[in-house]
Structures are given as C-alpha cells and as structure tokens.
Amino acid sequence: MKPTLLVTNDDGYRSKGIISLIQAARKFGNVVVVAPNNSKSGQSHAITVKDFLRLTKVSEEDGLVVYRSSGTPVDCVKLALQELKIKPDIILSGINHGINSSISVHYSGTMGAAKEGCMSGYPSVGFSLDNFTADADFTNTIELAQKIIPEVLEKGLPKWVCLNINIPDVKNLAGAKVCRQAHGMWKEEFDKRKDPHGQNYFWLTGAYELLETSAQDTDEWALRNGYASIVPTTVDTTAYHFLDDIADWKI
C-alpha cells in the first residue's frame, strides 16, 4: 500500500511553499493536505480554545486531497488526525517562507505543526526556506525534501523527536548538515507610532543576534555557510542537566 503523507504549513494552503512541498511529497504516496486558510505566521504551538474551527474540502484528485481550516497549524494537525482520522506515515510542514532556525523554532507555526505531529506519535518534519517573499525559489528545498522523505519513511524517527530543517536562500546548496540549535536571541525594537486619535501603537520588529559566533556545529553556522541545517528537535523540554542541582534548593 502506498504511504500516506500529511502536509500542513503556517502560510496558508495556497502559498507557493506548501505547493512545492506537495509536489515533493506526491512522489512517495498519497498526499492529504490540511492547512490554514491564510497566513498564521508566529503562531507557534497555539491552539484555538475560545473559538470554533471550520474545516472545508478544497479539492480532490488521484493521490491528493486538500482541506483548509480556520485554525492554527497545530489545529490543522489535530483536525487531520482526530476528525478526518488520517493515519499518516509521515507529517510534513512547510515549506515555510522564512527561516525557523535557532530559537525561532519556538515562535514558528511550521514547527508547531511538526512538534504536534511528533507528540501525536508520527514522524514529523518541518521545512523552512530563508526567503520571506511570496514567489521564493523552492527548487533546492524540493530536492532536499525528496531525499529526506524516503529516509524518514524507511527509518522513522525516535519517539518525541522531529526534524527542523532550514534551507539557505542560495543558488547552489553546499549540502545538508546535522546540527544543534544555535544559542541566540531576538533583539526587538518596537516601532512606536501614533494613530489618528493620538494614541500610541506598536509594531514588533527585530533583528536576530547569534550569541556563539565561533561554534561550527550549529544550525546558524550551517546556514551562513551555504548548508541546509537539520536539527533533531525534542518535545521533551526537561532540562535534565539541572535536575540534580535544583534538588538541593530549600523549598
């Protein structure tokens, strides 16, 4: 029987990134898409609890069914697994228009969906390209995805581990490197404006700062040197190395 590949993203079901990922996925089996109606960037692992969700079938053809939903990326995974009863062999999220390396894994709706797939017991992979534009060139990412997907279908992934794959926006990819999440932080500056009624409002803007510029085993190093980065990402966020220290506290 052909594998079933569940595809979602955070840019919406019509984005070029998800259409590219569907193209990569169809080589390997039957594809079911459940993706947000519109962009849900920065939605992280958010779920919709105070509102209801819609789920609409958009199209159906041989080997491909597409649904769209009003929910977040994580809601889409939940709807696919629990309402549509899809039993995927793999869950693919992306291809995101924009990078999700280093600590951006925490803000990313793309990786929220991949982590949700992982927490639900399915091998899950998120893909992100370092290009925000609507017509970004996903050629390299499609090629890489077509190497990653069969490996994951064959070997699976360990429990509670998914993959965070980021691709630099370069003509010729130097290759792909398995790495760890770089330590860095976002330095925000709020763009403060006055509305026509004289009240302040704020737009979030920011620049990423890498805090370990010499380390060569990080995703940021890989990306800055023309490699795709593959970070195995755990949903068990226990800081095991600190368990013993804190046990001495007076609580």
Place this chain on the structure above:
Amino acid sequence: MKPTLLVTNDDGYRSKGIISLIQAARKFGNVVVVAPNNSKSGQSHAITVKDFLRLTKVSEEDGLVVYRSSGTPVDCVKLALQELKIKPDIILSGINHGINSSISVHYSGTMGAAKEGCMSGYPSVGFSLDNFTADADFTNTIELAQKIIPEVLEKGLPKWVCLNINIPDVKNLAGAKVCRQAHGMWKEEFDKRKDPHGQNYFWLTGAYELLETSAQDTDEWALRNGYASIVPTTVDTTAYHFLDDIADWKI
C-alpha cells in the same frame, strides 16, 4: 536596591491568578506587571506579527505598576523588556487557572512567557494551578511562590533554563518535587456541530492520557500524589541523543 519582579500571565491582567502572584511577588521588591487585556489561553509562544500592539498603563502605586496589552503573553514580555526597558531580576508568569504539566508546556501561554523571559536572559518561572475556575483558591501556590522566588533571586537559573511549576488543587500540599516532564498526549475529539446555515463547525475538546503510569519521577506522578511539580525546562530543544544516529543518513 530592591529587586524588580516582572509579572505576566495568559489569563489577563484582572484574573485572580495574577493578582495572587502579584501578592506573592510584592514581598520581595518592586513589581511591574505587563499582562494581556484578556484571556490568551492556548497561545503558546505566539507573537503578533500581522497586527499592531497596544500598551496601556492601568495603575501605579508604591512598588507596583500595572500595564495591560492587546498582545500575547510573549508580546507582553517583549514590550516590558524592549519598550518599557524593564531590567527584571526575575520574571514570573501566572498563576495560571489550569494545569500546564507534561506536554501542555507546549500549548501554554503562561510557559510561553516564561520561556521568552528565559530566552531573553532573565531567570523565569511559570506557575499553574490545576483549577480552571475564575475563583480558584491560590493560597497554596502563593505560599510556594514565596519559597521559590527568593531561591531564584539568590541563586539564579542556568542559561536557557526556566521553571515550569504546577500545583495540584488540594487543601494540603504534600510538598514540592523536582521532576521531569511526563510523556503523555492529548486525545482530542472534536465536538462537531451544525450552524444555523447547515455548515459544520468544530470545538476542540480532549482528554490527557499519561503514557507512563508507573514512573515516579514525572510531574504527572507528583501532581497525582498531592505534590507541586517543578520541572526545569530548557529552551534548547536539540535532541542531542539523536545527533549521532542521524549523521549516518543518506542525505
């Protein structure tokens, strides 16, 4: 100089939980509150990128300033640090009305704020009580917070580690245990309804299933046995144990 304690939450600045946390925090220094206008439950680590933010001072008295914002819990932390230029000695999030143990750490806006504080370089702690009601009894949690806060103020926390503290809704707390995040999953069932126009809509409902019922070193075990759970939580989500295995893949 007195310490500065930054307080936020995901239930909104008027909730009983945050008022309880403010009460606990004021014993130790000057408190600045930046919290959402209203409930932002399930917002995880979401940030507002497609809309602007508002920030309004609600009140100011000796040792306590309160701001409210239209943003998510993570937005509130960013506004406090970057726009208000607060330099907190500690960031406290909660007390959440509802539990955030095990994998719920991923959905939690309370823990989103604590993780954001941690990623910004500040010792950060999230508190959650296993009671969803608006008038929950936070007495035990206030007492525990008043033990935790001075420990963290004195000893700090390691880089990239924050604390996820959950409290069972019991009259007499058995104590507090340092533990790891339990492996479990949410078994969702969508409550499917028809609107007056005949269209389907879905409410997310679910029950948590613990996948390791005999382990005694988890937060779920602690909570089920009347203890508060303290899980040191890392924002470095690299699955280090899988780095070597995946290096053999044909990519």
